[in-house]
Amino acid sequence: MKKIIVLYSTGGMGHKKAAEAIVEELNLRHDGFEFKAIDSLEYGNSLYKYIYKDMYVYLMTKGKKLWGFLYRLTNLPFVDKIIRPVREYAETKSIEGLVNALIEENPDAVVATHFNLPNIARFLKRKKAFKGKLYTVVTDYGPHSFWMSEYIDRYFVGSNSAKEEFIKRGVPEEKLFVTGIPSSRVFSKEFDVEALKKKYEIIEGRKTVFLLSGGFGVGPLEEMLHALNDCTGSIQSIVVCGHNDKFYQKIDRQRDEFKYPVILFGFTDKVAELMAISDLIITKAGGISTTEALNARLPMILYASVPGQETWNEEMLLQNHAALKAEKVNDIPGMVDSILTSARVRESLAEGIKKLRKPDAAKRIVDIMLEDGYKKNE
Numbered sequence: 001m002k003k004i005i006v007l008y009s010t011g012g013m014g015h016k017k018a019a020e021a022i023v024e025e026l027n028l029r030h031d032g033f034e035f036k037a038i039d040s041l042e043y044g045n046s047l048y049k050y051i052y053k054d055m056y057v058y059l060m061t062k063g064k065k066l067w068g069f070l071y072r073l074t075n076l077p078f079v080d081k082i083i084r085p086v087r088e089y090a091e092t093k094s095i096e097g098l099v100n101a102l103i104e105e106n107p108d109a110v111v112a113t114h115f116n117l118p119n120i121a122r123f124l125k126r127k128k129a130f131k132g133k134l135y136t137v138v139t140d141y142g143p144h145s146f147w148m149s150e151y152i153d154r155y156f157v158g159s160n161s162a163k164e165e166f167i168k169r170g171v172p173e174e175k176l177f178v179t180g181i182p183s184s185r186v187f188s189k190e191f192d193v194e195a196l197k198k199k200y201e202i203i204e205g206r207k208t209v210f211l212l213s214g215g216f217g218v219g220p221l222e223e224m225l226h227a228l229n230d231c232t233g234s235i236q237s238i239v240v241c242g243h244n245d246k247f248y249q250k251i252d253r254q255r256d257e258f259k260y261p262v263i264l265f266g267f268t269d270k271v272a273e274l275m276a277i278s279d280l281i282i283t284k285a286g287g288i289s290t291t292e293a294l295n296a297r298l299p300m301i302l303y304a305s306v307p308g309q310e311t312w313n314e315e316m317l318l319q320n321h322a323a324l325k326a327e328k329v330n331d332i333p334g335m336v337d338s339i340l341t342s343a344r345v346r347e348s349l350a351e352g353i354k355k356l357r358k359p360d361a362a363k364r365i366v367d368i369m370l371e372d373g374y375k376k377n378e
Helices: 013-028 046-062 064-075 077-094 096-105 116-125 160-168 193-199 221-230 245-253 271-276 287-295 309-319 329-341 343-356 361-372
Strands: 002-008 033-039 109-112 133-137 154-157 176-178 207-212 235-240 262-265 280-283 300-302
Touching (some): 002 013, 013 033, 013 361, 046 064, 064 077, 096 116, 109 116, 133 361, 154 361, 193 271, 207 221, 207 271, 221 245, 235 271, 245 262, 271 287, 280 329, 287 309, 300 309
Parallel strands (some): 002 033, 002 109, 109 133, 133 154, 207 235
């Protein structure tokens, strides 16, 4: 029986959600192969876990400019050429337990939603005991050097523009497949919206604005909520705080300061349902969150995106007129009013969303893997 390993990292919740979408698809077609999902963070040493979790959250909240600088610096080809051997060695040593587990498992295929696989691909392919195919799912709409390795057999990317950028960086075109970024089928599901509105106590006659901060609850949600006081229309807000319990409690204490109802959630797996009952979403341009919104056909206002990978995502969405971008928090109320009151604005966004959405991305990825037949490299 063929064996597949789905590799992800909880150092970024988007990587995990993309992996879950692939697992969901594999579960629907499990005949003839077995598979397992592995979180690389569980195999990492203490330094690895600190860098990919604690330091990552710190940079996303208090060190965005530093993150953006490091992202651009390490993406420069000459810098990448210098640091790649060191990075690959350090990554292989930091998750040595994972590397050994992959060699011992010797799967027919490894499909990864995190850039740690390209970092250890050289080591794996040079081991005679390992013969499996290596697939990488890029979870943002632009490339970075960390995603690239000559030892990766296939890349699954989110857009044609991402494919073109990979080709410019020397990745052979035959290795690149524009599948879209995988998200769960539930985001393109047709819900009973009226039943969901009753479930979540949505007030009739008010438009619903969804604020999403990501799994770690990062982002300037508080100032956005206060800015929404300036909306001229009748609104209510759904706010997902992720794992940030302190922020949840803080907003809960401030309810009287808002001129509209606020429905608060901590971490929830019901985001698809919440999107289905919302009229628009305000979010940073994470690869997975924007993909989920595209698949849910939900108009987006992008704000406070992280410089680097989310800059790519913003540019792709804006160029295709699939989202609006607020440069400052005071821009948000006017944009909300524009989307909620102007049919022309909504229709323009709907056309952009239609052009970009690829709700069958996970299915297409699995299809391509199956067509490969998981033939091990000789």
